[in-house]
Amino acid sequence: MSNLRSTADFLLHDWLDVSRLAQRERFADHSRETFDAVFDTCERIAREKFAPFNRTVDVEEPHFDGERVILPRCTYDARQAYADSGMLSAAQDYELGGMQLPYVVEAAANGFFACASVSINTSMLTSANANAILVAGSPVQQRVFAANEFNGRWAGTMALSEPQAGSSLSDIATRAEPDGVDFEGDVLGPRYRLRGNKMWISAGEHELTENIVHLVLAKIPGADGKLVPGVKGISLFIVPKQLVNEQGELTGERNDVALAGLNHKLGWRGTTNTLLNFGEGRYPVRGGPGAIGYLVGQPGEGLKNMFHMMNEARIAIGMAATMLGLAGYYASLDYAKTRTQGRPVGVGGKDAAQAPVAIIEHADVKRMLLAQKAYGEGALALNLYCALLVDEGRTAAGEQAERARLLLEVLTPIAKSWPSEWCLEANSLAIQVHGGYGYTRDFPVEQYWRDNRLNMIHEGTHGIQAADLLGRKVRMQGGAGLMLLAETVNATIQKAMAHARLAGHANQLARALADVGATTKAAWANEQPEEALANAVPYMQAFGHTVLAWMWLDVACSVLSRDATLSDPQSVGRMGATDYFFQYELPRIGAWLQVVKERNMVCAQMPLDAF
Structure with a gap:
C-alpha cells in the first residue's frame, strides 16, 4: 500500500496538481489536507478489511442454498466498513450525504480497495447505478433509489446482456408492458411489468444489503404487441428486488426477480455473478404477471x-x-x-x-x-x-x-x-x-x-471498445476529438523539447502521433466500414500505446521540473519507466498500424470452412 500511496500522491499533486480544484466553488471546502485524510481512511480500511481476506473470498465462492446466496463473513464486514466510510457518495452533493470530493480523488481513493481485493469491492456498480438515476430519473426516483444506494442501505446493478444476445443489445428480448393497476398511490414513476432473462449480472443477488436496485434494459411493445427491432425501442427501468414506497421503506413484498443460477468464474470469485429471471412467477406480485419496473426517463431512451x-x-x-x-x-x-x-x-x-x-x-x-x-x-x-x-x-x-x-x-x-x-x-x-x-x-x-x-x-469487450474508437470516437464531429487529442499531445511534446533528456522521446512521440493520424485517414479512405474496422483492435493497440507514451512523457516532464538531478530514487524509477516505454513499447505500433493502413482483409475474408 505504501508504494501505491507514494505513486498516487505524485501523480495527483506533483503531476496533475489536483489541489487547484479547491479554487472552484463546488470543492471550496477541500484542500490537500482533506484529500490526504480521505486517503488515510481508505488505505486503513483496505489494509484491515480487504487485503487480509483476498484469498478467503477466492476459495470460499458464493453459493446458493435454495433461498439465499451465502458469502463469507469478511465480505459483509468489508462492505459495511466501505459504506460507513462515505465513499459510496464521496463525489456527490452534500444534500445527498456526499462529500463533494473531486471525482479524480474519489477514483484514486477507491484504488486502495481494488489493489487490496478487487473481488470483495462490489460497490462500483452501486455508485454508477445511482449516478445514472441522478442524470435521468425523476426527483422521486432520485430521492428514493439513488439516495438509498449512496447511503449504503441498498446496492445497485445494471442488467443489460441476455443469454441469447450477449453484447448485441439490439437483440434483447426482455419485454416491458404498461401496468394499468394503480395501487397505494404509487408515484415512483410510470409502472411496467417486465418479463425476460438477464445474464452476467454482477452482484445480482446477495444479502449484503436490505435491497438491490436493478437497472434493466427492456423493450416496450408497439401497438401491434411486437417488439421494435434494433436499439430504438430500448428503454431503461428501475426494478427493485424488494418493493418500496415513496418514503424509501420496504413494503414487505418481494418483486418477481428470481435467481436462475450463479456463474462460476475464473477470477473475481468473491463477487456473485448471476443469471436473473424477471417475471417468471416465482415471486408473484399482486395485480398481474411480471416484475414491477419503473420507467427511467423517456421511452426509447434506454x-x-x-x-x-x-x-x-x-x-x-x-x-x-x-x-x-x-x-x-x-x-x-x-x-x-x-x-x-x-x-x-x-x-x-x-x-x-x-x-x-x-x-x-x-x-x-x-x-x-x-x-x-x-x-x-x-x-x-x-x-x-x-x-x-x-x-x-x-x-x-x-x-x-x-x-x-x-x-x-x-x-x-x-x-x-x-x-x-x-x-x-x-x-x-x-x-x-x-x-x-x-x-x-x-x-x-x-x-x-x-x-x-x-x-x-x-x-x-476489446472488440467493442475498438469498434467504438475507430468507428465513432475518432470520427465524431468531423474528427474534432482526434484533433483535440493531437493538439494536447503536441503541447506535451513542445514542453518535453525543453529538456535535453527528453528531446529524443518527444520526436519519437511526434512521429507516432502523425502515424496514427495518417492511419486513421487511410482506414476510412474508401468509407467502407467492413474494411476500416477489420483491424480495429490493432488500431486501438497502437492508439493506446501512443496515448501511454504521451502519459509517460508528460509525467517525465514533471519529474525533471521537480528533480532535475534525479536525486530521488523514485525519480530515477519514473524516468527509467519512461525510457523503457519509449525504447521497448512504442516501437511496436508500426506493425499494428500497417494492417490498418492496408485495410488488410486476411482475417475478415477467412472462409468459415477453412477454420
Whole structure:
C-alpha cells in the first residue's frame, strides 16, 4: 500500500496538481489536507478489511442454498466498513450525504480497495447505478433509489446482456408492458411489468444489503404487441428486488426477480455473478404477471440513459485492471528482492563458491519488473487523467469544460481497454518473476492474473471498445476529438523539447502521433466500414500505446521540473519507466498500424470452412 500511496500522491499533486480544484466553488471546502485524510481512511480500511481476506473470498465462492446466496463473513464486514466510510457518495452533493470530493480523488481513493481485493469491492456498480438515476430519473426516483444506494442501505446493478444476445443489445428480448393497476398511490414513476432473462449480472443477488436496485434494459411493445427491432425501442427501468414506497421503506413484498443460477468464474470469485429471471412467477406480485419496473426517463431512451452508467463503469474497470497490475508488480518486486538464485553474468559468474544473489540483480528480471512498472503506473496516470477530465467537464467554465468532455470521449475506450490488456500482461510477468512458485496458490500473483483476465471482457469487450474508437470516437464531429487529442499531445511534446533528456522521446512521440493520424485517414479512405474496422483492435493497440507514451512523457516532464538531478530514487524509477516505454513499447505500433493502413482483409475474408 505504501508504494501505491507514494505513486498516487505524485501523480495527483506533483503531476496533475489536483489541489487547484479547491479554487472552484463546488470543492471550496477541500484542500490537500482533506484529500490526504480521505486517503488515510481508505488505505486503513483496505489494509484491515480487504487485503487480509483476498484469498478467503477466492476459495470460499458464493453459493446458493435454495433461498439465499451465502458469502463469507469478511465480505459483509468489508462492505459495511466501505459504506460507513462515505465513499459510496464521496463525489456527490452534500444534500445527498456526499462529500463533494473531486471525482479524480474519489477514483484514486477507491484504488486502495481494488489493489487490496478487487473481488470483495462490489460497490462500483452501486455508485454508477445511482449516478445514472441522478442524470435521468425523476426527483422521486432520485430521492428514493439513488439516495438509498449512496447511503449504503441498498446496492445497485445494471442488467443489460441476455443469454441469447450477449453484447448485441439490439437483440434483447426482455419485454416491458404498461401496468394499468394503480395501487397505494404509487408515484415512483410510470409502472411496467417486465418479463425476460438477464445474464452476467454482477452482484445480482446477495444479502449484503436490505435491497438491490436493478437497472434493466427492456423493450416496450408497439401497438401491434411486437417488439421494435434494433436499439430504438430500448428503454431503461428501475426494478427493485424488494418493493418500496415513496418514503424509501420496504413494503414487505418481494418483486418477481428470481435467481436462475450463479456463474462460476475464473477470477473475481468473491463477487456473485448471476443469471436473473424477471417475471417468471416465482415471486408473484399482486395485480398481474411480471416484475414491477419503473420507467427511467423517456421511452426509447434506454441506451442513452444507461450509457451515463456504462462510461463511468468503463473508467472504473480500467482502474480495477490497473490496481491488479500494480498489486502483482508490488508482490513480484518484493519476491525479487528476497529470492536468491544464480550468480551475475560475467567474470566469476559461474563460480559456485560465490554466494547466490537476489534475482532482482539479473537483467531479465529487471526487464520484467520495469515492464510491470511502466504498464501499471502508466495506466494509473491515464485513468487519473481521465478522472480529472470528468471534473473539468463538470466544473470548469465554458470552452474548457467542452474540451474536457470531448477529450474524455476519445480517451474512454483507451482508459478501459489499455489497462485491461497490458496490466494483465504485467500480471503474467509477475508470475514469471516468481518462476514455478508463481503458478501455485502459495503466492498471490496467480490470483491477480485470474482476476484481471475478466477486465478485457467486462463492460464491453476489446472488440467493442475498438469498434467504438475507430468507428465513432475518432470520427465524431468531423474528427474534432482526434484533433483535440493531437493538439494536447503536441503541447506535451513542445514542453518535453525543453529538456535535453527528453528531446529524443518527444520526436519519437511526434512521429507516432502523425502515424496514427495518417492511419486513421487511410482506414476510412474508401468509407467502407467492413474494411476500416477489420483491424480495429490493432488500431486501438497502437492508439493506446501512443496515448501511454504521451502519459509517460508528460509525467517525465514533471519529474525533471521537480528533480532535475534525479536525486530521488523514485525519480530515477519514473524516468527509467519512461525510457523503457519509449525504447521497448512504442516501437511496436508500426506493425499494428500497417494492417490498418492496408485495410488488410486476411482475417475478415477467412472462409468459415477453412477454420
